Amino acid sequence: MIELRQLTKTYGDKKAVDGITATIRPGVVTGFLGPNGAGKSTTMRMILGLDRPTSGTALVNGRPYVSAGAPLAEVGALLDAKAVDGGRSARNHLLALGATVGIGRRRVDEVLESVGLSEVAHRPAKSFSLGMGQRLGIAAALLADPAVLLLDEPVNGLDLDGIQWIRELLRELADQGRTVLLSSHLMSEMQLVADHLLVIGQGRILADTTIDDFIDSDGGAVVVVSPDASALARLLTGDGVTITTREAGRFEVRGLTASVIGDLAFEHRLRIHELTPVTASLESAYLELTRDSVEYTATTPAHRKAA
Numbered sequence: 153m154i155e156l157r158q159l160t161k162t163y164g165d166k167k168a169v170d171g172i173t174a175t176i177r178p179g180v181v182t183g184f185l186g187p188n189g190a191g192k193s194t195t196m197r198m199i200l201g202l203d204r205p206t207s208g209t210a211l212v213n214g215r216p217y218v219s220a221g222a223p224l225a226e227v228g229a230l231l232d233a234k235a236v237d238g239g240r241s242a243r244n245h246l247l248a249l250g251a252t253v254g255i256g257r258r259r260v261d262e263v264l265e266s267v268g269l270s271e272v273a274h275r276p277a278k279s280f281s282l283g284m285g286q287r288l289g290i291a292a293a294l295l296a297d298p299a300v301l302l303l304d305e306p307v308n309g310l311d312l313d314g315i316q317w318i319r320e321l322l323r324e325l326a327d328q329g330r331t332v333l334l335s336s337h338l339m340s341e342m343q344l345v346a347d348h349l350l351v352i353g354q355g356r357i358l359a360d361t362t363i364d365d366f367i368d369s370d371g372g373a374v375v376v377v378s379p380d381a382s383a384l385a386r387l388l389t390g391d392g393v394t395i396t397t398r399e400a401g402r403f404e405v406r407g408l409t410a411s412v413i414g415d416l417a418f419e420h421r422l423r424i425h426e427l428t429p430v431t432a433s434l435e436s437a438y439l440e441l442t443r444d445s446v447e448y449t450a451t452t453p454a455h456r457k458a459a
């Protein structure tokens with residue numbers, strides 16, 4: 153179990169993590185999600201004692217991780233899959249790591265087998281593809297059989313097969329009663345692997361919920377294409393209705409059904425060329441939730457609200 157209580161990290165006048173309180177439970181895969189710069193890595197570093205909180209606490213199994221007796225056996229972490237001596241073989245890398253906590257060949261070979269690297273175990277790590285490197289990083293995290301796993305962007309760069317593999321592995325680890333926390337800024341990947349979501353934006357919690365409830369919280373939207381878009385958007389604007397202009401003549405409405413929009417347009421003699429309900433998806437719920445907290449955005453017009 154990981155417990156965050158009012159966890160805060162300030163760099164200069166920037167709050168990278170701003171009073172996060174959450175409990176990450178054993179037995180489920182928790183996805184830690186947020187746009188670039190949201191504070192995910194900083195939070196994970198504080199959990200691992202690699203960064204000191206400005207205030208608040210991060211506890212692993214009831215105490216700060218730095219004070220854990222056998223750190224490798226307490227928390228398995230993948231923070232940077234490239235942090236490997238590339239000249240060493242995968243097996244030697246794990247043997248060297250294992251030697252620090254009395255883990256020998258048998259366990260190393262077992263872990264190599266479980267991440268599917270047995271056949272390339274003698275190849276130098278620098279010859280590994282991105283996906284193989286991620287597998288090696290995960291092998292290192294699993295080595296001492298920890299009860300808590302913390303994986304930063306573990307599916308980054310993996311192909312669909314690799315993502316499937318991680319999903320099954322994480323499910324198995326959670327089913328064994330472990331605490332599994334993994335971060336990503338991509339909802340599409342998270343949707344495939346997590347049961348529970350902790351969503352942050354600009355250092356603050358935006359959602360702490362199951363994936364199913366997260367999807368349900370998004371009522372879906374209706375896409376409207378109309379040559380009278382401005383007049384129609386003005387007509388539809390009201391309490392509980394959100395209108396987002398995607399491009400000239402096309403906007404998205406939340407809070408009204410397609411039939412209500414169609415009837416209103418008809419009554420006011422406004423033309424509609426397209427009226428399409430969009431089923432709620434995790435991706436759309438996520439984009440909606442984090443829209444105002446995206447720190448680095450390439451284009452703004454797509455998110456502009458209609459007048």
Ligand SMILES: Nc1ncnc2c1ncn2[C@@H]1O[C@H](COP(=O)(O)OP(=O)(O)OP(=O)(O)O)[C@@H](O)[C@H]1O
Pocket residue numbers: 163166167168186187188189190191192193194195336337
């Ligand atoms: N050592 C540091 N010094 C100053 N600012 C920092 C430092 N580390 C992180 N930050 C800032 O804190 C904020 C949170 O960064 P962090 O890396 O935790 O975000 P993230 O959610 O992991 O992002 P990404 O998805 O891009 O990895 C960012 O604005 C970042 O620029």
